[in-house]
Amino acid sequence: MSEAMPGEAAPGGSGWPIGIRAILGMAGFGPGPDAVRAAVQGRVVVVTGASRGVGERVAIRLGAVGAHVVLLARGDGVDAAAEQVRSSGGTASTYRIDLRDPAAARATAELMLAECGTPAVVISNAGHSIRRPLAQYLDRFHDVQRLMGVNALGPIALLLPLLREMTAARSGHLISVSSASVDVPSPGYSAYAASKAAFEAWLRALAPELSAEGVAATSIHLPLVHTAMSAPTTAYARAPGLTADGAAALVCRAIVEKPRLISPWWARAGGLIGAAAPAAADRLFGSAILRGRW
Template sequence: MNPPLATLVGVRPHRVDGAALRRRVGGRTVVVTGASRGVGRAVAARCTAAGAHVVLLARDGGALASVADRLPAAGGRASTIAVDLRDTDAARDAAERVLADHGPPALLVSNAGHSIRRDLAAYTDRFHDVTRLAGVNLLGPIALALPLLAAMRARGGGHLVSVGTVGVGLPGPGWSVYTATKAGLDAWLRSVSPELRGDGVAVTSVHLPLTRTAMSAPTYGRSRLPALTADGAATWVCRAVVTRARVVSPWWARAGAVATAALPGTIDRLAARAWRR
C-alpha cells in the first residue's frame, strides 16, 4: 500500500529511531504481556534487539520459552513468567516476582488481550464471556500494573504502554464486551495518568486499527480491509516508547470519537443502520 493511502486509512507505517529506542530501554528491564505471539512477541523482539532485558508474560509457558530462545541477542536477554491474567492473584504475584528478581521495570507493555465477536443476543446466556474478557482485558492488567507502578513511582520514573483498540471511542455492535473491557482500562489509564506524571511515570494508550494476528483471524482472516501486520503494530508501540505520547491513534478514530461524543444520537442511528445491513 502506498504511503498516502496508508495514512488515509490509518495504517501508516511508523519509523522507529533505533538509537532512541536503545536509549530508552537498553540495559533496562521491560515487561511485555501477551508476549507469546503477535504484537507482543514482535515488541519483545524489538526491545531485546535494543539491549533490554525483556520479561515475557503469557499463559503458555512452552510458547514463551520458544519465543525467548528465538529472540535476537544484541546485548539484551529474555526471561519468562507464565501467568493467566484472568487470575488476578496470579497477576499480582507475577508483578511481585518481577520486582523481586529484577527491580522496577523501565517499561511495562500491557499488550495481552482477548477478543470475541458476538452480538448481544448471542451472549445473553453466556455471562462467562463477559467475565473472561474482563479478566484478560481489564482486571488482570490492573492487578499486574499496580505493584509495578508503585515501584516505578518510588524510583521516580517509568513508562506504561497499553495496547488497545480504536473501538474504545466508537460504537461497536457485535464487539460490545471486547470494547467495553478495553475502554474500561483506557478510562482507568486516563484517570491515573495525571497522578503518575507527577512522579515521572509516563502513560501511553495505543489504539490500534485492524491488525492481522491470530486473534483477529477468525473474524477478519479473509477480509480485504486495510490492516497493520503484527510487526507494523509493534512499530507503533516502539515509537510510542520513544516519544512517550499520551495517545497514539489513527486520525479517523480520534475524529470518530469526537463525533460520537458530540452527536451520540446521530452516530447511534447510523451505527444501527449499518448493523442491520
C-alpha cells in the same frame, strides 16, 4: 520511518498501497533502532501477551537493541518467543501468567520485581477479543467475565505492584496497547470494547497521578491488526490494517517519544462525532447492521 529489526519483515499493512495506509493511520511508522536503543538498552522492559502477535514482535525488537525483556504470557509460546529475543542478541526472562486470575497476576508481579528489579518500561499488551453480537451472548455471561479479566482486572492487578516501585523510583513508562474500539462504536464487539474501555478509563484517571510521580503513560489505540486474534473474522481479511510488525513500530514510537496518546485520526474524530451526536451515530450503525454491511 521505522527500520525493520532482525528477523522481521518491514513494517506495513495488509497489502494495501502505503499511501492509503498512511492516510488511514495504518502504516506502522516508528523510530529506527538507534533511537529505541537509546531508550531501553540495559534496562528492564516488561511485555505482556508476549507469546505471539504484537507482543512477540515488540519483545524481539527490544531484545535486538539491548533491553532485558521480561516476557509474560499464558501459553508455551512465551518460551519460544524468549528464544527469539536471545537469538537476536538480547536477554530475556519469562513468566507464565493467566490474567483471568488477579491474585496470581499480583503474585507474579511481586516475584518479577524480586528477580528482575523495577522495570523502566511496562507494555500492557495482553488482550483477548471476541466478536459476538448481543443475541449470541445473552446466555454467555462468562464471556464478559473472561474479557474483563484478561483486558482490565488482570492487567490492573499485575500493574499495581509494578507502579508502586516505579512511582517510588520516580521513573518509568507505562504503555497500554488498546483498541480504536474505545473511541468509536463497534457493533458486535460490545463486551470486548467495554473491557478495553474500562482499562483505558482507569489509566486516563491515573495518568495525572503518575505524571506527578515521575512516571509517563501512553495509550495506543490500534486500528485493525492482522494477527491470529483477528483472523477468525474472515470479513476483515482484505480490510486495510497493520501487521504485527507495524503495530510494534508504533509501540517503539511510544517508547521513544512518550506521547500521551497514539490513535488514528479517524478514531479520534469518530469519538468526537459520536459524543456530540450519539443518537445519530446509533442510527447510522443500526442502518448498516440492518443492511448486512456490519
